[in-house]
Amino acid sequence: MWPVLRLLRRGLSTAAPRGLVYEKHGEPAQVLRLKNLAIASPANYEVRVKMLAAPINPSDLNMVQGTYALLPHLPSVGGNEGVGVVAEVGHHVSSVRPGDWVIPVDAALGTWRTEGVFSEEALVRVPSDISIVGAATLSVNPCTAYRLLSDYETLRPGDSVIQNASNSSVGQAVIQLAASLGITTINVVRDRPNLQSLVERLQDLGADHVITEEQLRKPEMKDLFKNCPRPRLALNCVGGKSTTEMLRHLDYGGTMVTYGGMAKQPVTIPVSALIFKNVKLCGFWVTQWKKDRYQNREEITKMIRDLCDLIRRGKLLPPPCTEWPLEDFSQALRDAQTPFLSRKQILIM
Ligand SMILES: NC(=O)c1ccc[n+]([C@@H]2O[C@H](COP(=O)([O-])OP(=O)(O)OC[C@H]3O[C@@H](n4cnc5c(N)ncnc54)[C@H](OP(=O)(O)O)[C@@H]3O)[C@@H](O)[C@H]2O)c1
Structure with a gap:
């Protein structure tokens, strides 16, 4: 033509x-x-x-x-x-x-x-x-990461957070927001042929530890906690086995927030985690969070402002x-x- x-x-x-x-x-x-x-x-x-x-x-x-x-x-x-x-x-x-x-x-x-x-x-x-x-x-995933890190546990510099699907957009935002707050992240990903390049990419964003789903299940995980406190917060994007394994590493009284179900499998919680570790389980949906603040938007505008500041400073890619x-x-x-x-x-x- x-x-x-x-x-x-x-x-x-x-x-x-x-x-x-x-x-x-x-x-x-x-x-x-x-x-x-x-x-x-x-x-x-x-x-x-x-x-x-x-x-x-x-x-x-x-x-x-x-x-x-x-x-x-x-x-x-x-x-x-x-x-x-x-x-x-x-x-x-x-x-x-x-x-x-x-x-x-x-x-x-x-x-x-x-x-x-x-x-x-x-x-x-x-x-x-x-x-x-x-x-x-900006409006979905970084906002979700921001709320997950702000609303469930009072996290201080040096505390740690564990998450699965860490290479998801939410996961990458969690890594960067946590890094900007001095919070250590333990990041679980699925194994893949080019794993090393993914690990390096997440580390460049500020990930402290990147492990595979298989490593998460190994007894050697206890070595990781010699230099890193047990997480107060676990962020679940997957469901199924991944969630049960992640929960095992949560600190006493810690919180697991489920925000995604990528594996399309239910979450199975060992009774012992509830009785002996007193873990708290909750879910988060950013759509509902925003709906609840539709009329009075101060929290929404503050969150957007904070996130844009981080983007401008190159701390949130x-x-x-x-x-x-x-x-x-x-x-x-x-x-x-x-x-x-x-x-x-x-x-x-
Ligand atoms: N509740 C809320 O308010 C809220 C807000 C935002 C997002 N979300 C949810 O969070 C999830 C991630 O969203 P996103 O936009 O960040 O996703 P994304 O960037 O498209 O990434 C998808 C992630 O899911 C992983 N994944 C895909 N299939 C999987 C499986 N069968 N088992 C384990 N992991 C699997 C991928 O890992 P691989 O690289 O290994 O494929 C990747 O890490 C979605 O479920 C989304 O609906 C919820």
């Missing part, structure tokens, strides 16, 4: 707002379609946003599959997280102006789109002097990302479901 004609075609097809729409639940690659979207001018309390980038997170996929705790009315646009730039505001909008960068406050905004009109209160402004990828991946144009969403979805890739797939609008 002649280049000009190709450009013209691209130009014509990108001019209309587009999004990844699903009309029924099912496998994301099968039910998501790239469609033109009808976008109205923003009403009084609404904002028109041009999306810049939006990642593909496990919960986004679960939402499309229909297995998540929160399901939107269908048809719906996929994606819960991302960053956009304000293009136009309604008459009564006061918290953002054209040119500002915004991220969703809450889940189910439908971020896999080039453009959308949202209510002002569904958005929060973020500084535009951080990277697009950093802003696009986004996970390594593979960037995809929106039209290549099928490959992006495939890679988002491929084990051991250790990269976040992100749609660039």
Whole structure:
């Protein structure tokens, strides 16, 4: 095709707002379609946003599959997280102006789109002097890591935390936030052919100890605790055996918080852990945490401010990302479901 004609075609097809729409639940690659979207001018309390980038997170996929705790009315646009730039505001909008960068406050905004009109209160402004990828991946995983480290145990410098799926985006944020607080992290990952490069990557982020699921079960684990205090906090993203093994190393009276179930297996707790170690078990869902603070947002804005400060100071890096144009969403979805890739797939609008 002649280049000009190709450009013209691209130009014509990108001019209309587009999004990844699903009309029924099912496998994301099968039910998501790239469609033109009808976008109205923003009403009084609404904002028109041009999306810049939006990642593909496990919960986004679960939402499309229909297995998540929160399901939107269908048809719906996929994606819960991302960053956009304000293009136009309604008459009564006061918290953002054209040119500002915004991220969703809450889940189910439908971020896999080039453009959308949202209510002002569904958005929060973020500084535009951080990277697009950093802003696009801020509202779910770093916020989760921040809450997990803040809300369950009073952790002091020198204390330790153990976590599984440590190379997940949440896990990488936990490593970096803990390192900035002087908290030691014990990081469990699944074994893989290129394990050493993953270990080095996590150590570069500030991980103190990186061990495999197999090492976690070995008696030699007790050697690790000769120089490192037993963790007060265990962060469970996996379920199944991994969780039971991790729990064995928790300090007396410590807390295990479950926030993910990647292995799709139940959590089994030895009775002795409850009786003789008095461990506390809880769950965390960032969506509920934010919902509970939707009206009074001080804690949300403080958290976003703190995280942006860390990003600016180079102390909180986004996970390594593979960037995809929106039209290549099928490959992006495939890679988002491929084990051991250790990269976040992100749609660039
Ligand atoms: N509760 C909340 O508020 C909240 C908030 C944010 C995220 N989450 C949850 O946290 C989890 C991680 O999210 P993310 O965005 O950080 O993920 P991510 O960056 O996509 O990483 C996925 C992680 O899961 C691991 N994994 C995949 N399949 C696994 C299996 N069968 N057994 C053990 N590990 C497995 C991967 O390890 P490999 O490299 O070994 O494949 C990787 O570490 C998801 O379940 C997500 O829904 C919950």
